[in-house]
Amino acid sequence: MTNPQSPALAPLLGVRDLVKHYSGERSWFGLGAPRAPIRAVDGVSFTIASGRTLGLVGESGSGKTTVGRTILRLQEPTSGKVTFDGNDVFALDAARLRALRRRMQIVFQDPYSSLNPRMTVAQTLREPLEIHRLNGAVAALLEEVGLDAAFAKRYPHELSGGQRQRVGIARALSVEPQFIVCDEPVSALDVSVQAQVLNLLADLQAKRRLTYLFIAHDLAVVRHIADDVAVMYLGKIVERAPAAEIYAQPRHPYTTSLLSAVPEPNPRATKQRIVLVGDMPSPAHPPSGCPFHPRCPHPLKSERCRTEIPPLREITPGHMAACHYAETPMAVSTP
């Protein structure tokens, strides 16, 4: 659990009021007035303690991927502060940022487009070592991610999706990072292979004491890897809690709806399904008040939800939710 008060679990990563706005496109081929900015990330704060995993969950357009990339400064933030092991990430110059990046790595979603098709596996794994002037053995890395040393000579097109994702993980591990952003690392994989890769990530974490930010749209996948879970909606975190708690008693109606929408592999499941109406609104024109209010199924929904933005506040110790009615959460599905 991320507990900033406990000195034993000092956060490795701290994110405070992170904001990333994309300026709106100009209409009329760039000559007209600019459109409203897209508020991809709109004031996100969290910490991750060393050796822990935070699952960052949300649907397309929630801003979860932008959070991951901004933390690594793969995209420049609009405002906010990110600290990594005491370093202010956004204040670093290029040389010091490069040094810090050795300790912070990323595994991308799509194992097909994130590997260079013209480089062999060995070249892919050696490149980061050369950049950071490190020594490391390709064979040992491959073994660590469960690939035979013979894969070193292969090109990405000769590999299956699961094998490519293992190479992507090996590349991230090559510089011996402390922290890895896993951006939907298993979404493109088949179920049986997905399980292999999730187990691998868990094993590597235990062995190397890694800290993960695990970004996913799939709440069931997150359940198997995360210590804490944060749920994003329209650029904001709407709920954050220890994993066991958020699955047992979600406090935000969006989390409740997401949980109820996951199809269960059990034909006799009798859970009541909450089917949300409508689509997620555009992050360029978020609704007034609570961003979730137009779709919210909460029975207590009121005028207040339309006008007043609910802050993310602590409902029970360690359990944060941004809902005016978080004290009377919607009923969870009955198994």
Added chain:
Amino acid sequence: MSALLRVRDLKTYFVTEQGKGTARAVDEVSFDLYPGETLGIVGESGCGKTVTSLSILRLVPEPPGHVLPGSVIEFEGRNLLALSAPELRAVRGNQIAMIFQEPMTSLNPVFTVGDQIAEAAIIHQHLSRRAARARAIEMLRLVGIPDPEERVDDYPHQLSGGMRQRVMIAMALVCHPKVLIADEPTTALDVTIQAQILELLDRLQKELGMAVLLITHDLGVVAGHADRVVVMYAGRVVETATTNALFERPTHPYTEGLLAAVPRIDAPRARLHAIPGQVPAATDWPAGCRFHPRCPYAWDKCVAQEPPLIEIGAGDGEGHTARCWLVTEPERRQGKR
């Protein structure tokens, strides 16, 4: 009750480019689809489920693909594989319709959604343009699109992913087909939108009384929406059962492994069961049982001889079959796993 759609010994092969041999993507697949039911075809990438669905409507590009002689796809007693092009067109999109995984690439970006929905009504039902437009609006309302009178003139890029999939469904259903083939209809959608689309399909099926062939990799989707299930692996049907029997008594080790590999929302954090290895290449299926290299129970018989689909026996509903020698030697299941 006689089957609406009868598939027998379907073989669809592809000739690969560099002369690496023939990919036996679909290899002797048989199943029946009865009126009004939902039959799930489930399997992972490369198992042949999508090629099966494309073969039914003869949408497999030839070359490189071809459906082998001896394959039978019978719809209301007529073999679709023997129809002439005009005869086939009278069935396709009219009595058997299809929706695809990716609504953005399946819609034509330069026509309004109204034009695209109306097209089938004009072709198959000979409606006038005006009547077809009215039908398109009616279909948009049926699939739950707000303000259908206005949305009918929208282009696909003006709609969200969920709305586009609703438009795809409206297009498919405009002629009230007897069979709807839904190929991964919700895979590209977010989970809350997926729930909307699946609910919509269930409702429309009840209202219109059509049979649905639901092709998916997602066992959760199958559990909630199919009456019966066909599990495919390596171009073969490896298990068939009613949905309840499949989830309660999965018999083929592949089905069993797949079910165990699904992360559960209601399970505590734990290691997942993974199936070792990976799906072999379609040009080079293993000899004997095609699952034997990944199977925890395999013994020499599995390497030597491929099992047929074996009936599991009384007490397990009709038509529970598995392509596995364990059905005949169940004691070998003991002590493993």
